[in-house]
Structure formats: C-alpha cells, structure tokens
Amino acid sequence: MTRWEQAAIVGVGLIGGSIGLALRRSGLARRxxxxGRSAANLQKAxxxxAIDQLVLESAGELPEVDLVIVCTPVDHVAKHVAWWASSSAQGALLTDAGSTKARIVSDVDQQLHTQNPRQTRFIGSHPLAGSEKTGVEFARENLFDGRVVVITxxxxxxxxAIEExxxxxxxxxxGVISMTPTAHDEAVAATSHLPHVISSxxxxVTPSDLLKLAAGGWLDTTRIAxxxxxxxxxxxxxxxxxxxxALTKYETELNSWRRALEQRDAAAIETLLQQGKTIRDAVGN
Structure with missing residues (x-):
C-alpha cells in the first residue's frame, strides 16, 4: 500500500541505498x-x-516530495532538513539517519520554529544497522530486518510524525525505540562510539610485522576500525x-585489569572475565 507518493533520500550510500531498496520492497513509496553531489554515484543507485530518479544537490530547484530521509554526515543533516522544509509538500515528513541526535534535533527545531512555510514535520531517527563498508554497492533491502531504529x-x-x-x-x-535526543547520544556513546575508538x-598499536599472526579475535575486534x-x-x-x-568508565575498567595482572590475582581476573562474558552472553549472536 502506497503511503508516500514521492520520497527523497539525501545521501545514497550504504544506509540511504538500503532505505531505497527496503522502501521499494515495502511498496510504501510510489517514487x-x-x-547527492555525485551523478556517477546516483547512477549506481x-x-x-535503490532510486528511480536522481537530483544533484547543485540543482536550483528541489522536487516536491512528501517524505525526506537525510542520510548525510551528521554535521550536514540540519542544513539539508532546512533546505527540504522550504520545498517539500505541505506537511511532509522529514527524518534522518544520523548517529548523533541532540544537536541535530535542537538545530532543526529552532529552524522549523522560525521558518517553516510548508508546515513540514521533523523527527530524528537513528537506524542501528550498518557496516564498515560504505557505498551504495553494499546496500541491501534487508539491512534493517530485525534491527532497532531509535527515534528521538x-x-x-x-x-x-511519531506515528508515521x-x-x-x-x-x-x-523495531522502533523512542528516546530523548540526549539519552540517545549517551547510550550510543557506550554501545557504538566507544567500541569504534577501542577498535581503532x-x-x-598492533605492530605491522605481527599482522600475519592476526586471527579471529583480532579481526573481529578491529573490523569496525x-x-x-x-x-x-x-x-x-x-x-x-x-x-x-564512556572513555572514563572504560579506563577505570582497564585499570582493574592492570591491577589484577600486576598482582597475579587469579580470582580478580576470573571475576573480570566473568563480568564481560555475562554481558556478552546476554546479547546472544
């Protein structure tokens, strides 16, 4: 059943391309x-x-659409939402796929409060799906199946807007979880952003001459780097x-590991290993 006549995806990479493919599978968008900035990339899409038509960001006139999903880097999201708020259909739904939310939501709310002639409606989104791979060539229609999207x-x-x-x-x-923008950012700092820092x-710190010995543990842990x-x-x-x-909490935990190893404290090492295993086992595969 078609719900939106025309949907625009701004930034058609892995996430944006997967949204396009999944939208086509669902039948919710007619067109x-x-x-984006690159005609070659949009032709790939x-x-x-993943898409039916391309529009370059440099185009002087934007098409009138009733759904906009902004999938650009986080520092560009608010700007793109403002552009589309002035050209979309009356009452259009605007959302994004950014990994941070507090500043984006604050900036967009301020912009739409002062200038929103089309009465568009914005709500922040963050699909907790993705890969270390980038580009529309890696997009797939089932990327979001069984995953969580946080709306803010x-x-x-x-x-x-929440309902839609x-x-x-x-x-x-x-699946969909609702959080405040600030709570979202604090949560993903621990579950997504800190792991990326640790992975990197x-x-x-791994010597290049030892990479030939890298096995599953190193490969799994550093994949997102x-x-x-x-x-x-x-x-x-x-x-x-x-x-x-989040880094401060991690450093405290690392210090516990250092003390346990320095003191040859087998019981403490067992406790630390068990704590990590219990949390990881709770997630499953």
Whole structure:
C-alpha cells in the first residue's frame, strides 16, 4: 500500500541505498528520488534499483516530495532538513539517519520554529544497522530486518510524525525505540562510539610485522576500525562529551585489569572475565 507518493533520500550510500531498496520492497513509496553531489554515484543507485530518479544537490530547484530521509554526515543533516522544509509538500515528513541526535534535533527545531512555510514535520531517527563498508554497492533491502531504529522526538515533534516514522521503519523491517535526543547520544556513546575508538586504538598499536599472526579475535575486534574516517571523525566530535564519559568508565575498567595482572590475582581476573562474558552472553549472536 502506497503511503508516500514521492520520497527523497539525501545521501545514497550504504544506509540511504538500503532505505531505497527496503522502501521499494515495502511498496510504501510510489517514487524514490536520490539526492547527492555525485551523478556517477546516483547512477549506481539507479542501477541497483535503490532510486528511480536522481537530483544533484547543485540543482536550483528541489522536487516536491512528501517524505525526506537525510542520510548525510551528521554535521550536514540540519542544513539539508532546512533546505527540504522550504520545498517539500505541505506537511511532509522529514527524518534522518544520523548517529548523533541532540544537536541535530535542537538545530532543526529552532529552524522549523522560525521558518517553516510548508508546515513540514521533523523527527530524528537513528537506524542501528550498518557496516564498515560504505557505498551504495553494499546496500541491501534487508539491512534493517530485525534491527532497532531509535527515534528521538522532542517537545516540538508533532504526534503524527511519531506515528508515521514508526510506520516507516517498521515497514522497512526494524523495531522502533523512542528516546530523548540526549539519552540517545549517551547510550550510543557506550554501545557504538566507544567500541569504534577501542577498535581503532587496538588496530593502531598492533605492530605491522605481527599482522600475519592476526586471527579471529583480532579481526573481529578491529573490523569496525576499517570504517569511513571522515564519517567517524564527525560522529566522535559531535558526540564528544558522552564519548569522553564512556572513555572514563572504560579506563577505570582497564585499570582493574592492570591491577589484577600486576598482582597475579587469579580470582580478580576470573571475576573480570566473568563480568564481560555475562554481558556478552546476554546479547546472544
């Protein structure tokens, strides 16, 4: 059943391309428009079936759409939402896929409060899905199946936007959790951003002449260090304070490990291993 006549995906990479493919699978959008800076990349998205039409960011006029999903780096999201708020259909739904939320939601709320002639409705989203791979060539229609999407309504969010964005993500295969933007950023600092820092640090301290000995443990732990550098630089700077807080807790835990090893404390080592195993086992595979 079609719910949106025209949907625009701004930034058609892994996430944006997967949204396009999943939208097509769900049948919720009659036409899907891809927006970006590179015509060559958008042509790849058309070839993959992720979008029907391309529009370059440099175009003087944006098409009128009733659903916009912004999948650009986090420092560009608010700007793109503002652009589309002035050209989308009356009452269009605007959302994003950014990994941080507090500043994005605050900036967009302020912009739409002062200038929103089309009465568009914005609500922040963050699909907890992805890969160290980037680009629309890695997009797949089932990327969100069984995954979680966090939505972050604010005091300015229209109830209808909450309802519609839940329909959107559930139709793409995901479960939906609602959190405040600040609570979201604190949570993902611990579950996503800190692991990336740790992964990158572990890879960086491994001598290159020992890489031939790298086995499953090292490969599993450092996989995400292969992610896009520019993207992660922006995420970590955007969520700096929560990541620093998470790093402080991690450093405390590392100090417990150091003391246990220095003191040859077998009981403490067993306790630390058991604590980690218990948490990991609770997640499953």
């Amino acid at each position: 899907i428009i891809g927006v 058309i070839a993959r079936g 309504p604010s005091d300015h969010t229209a109830p209808s 964005v839940e329909v959107l993500w559930k139709s793409l295969g995901a 640090a572990l890879a960086a 292969a992610g896009d550098i520019a993207l992660w630089q922006q995420i970590l700077l955007e969520n700096r304070e929560p990541v620093l807080a």
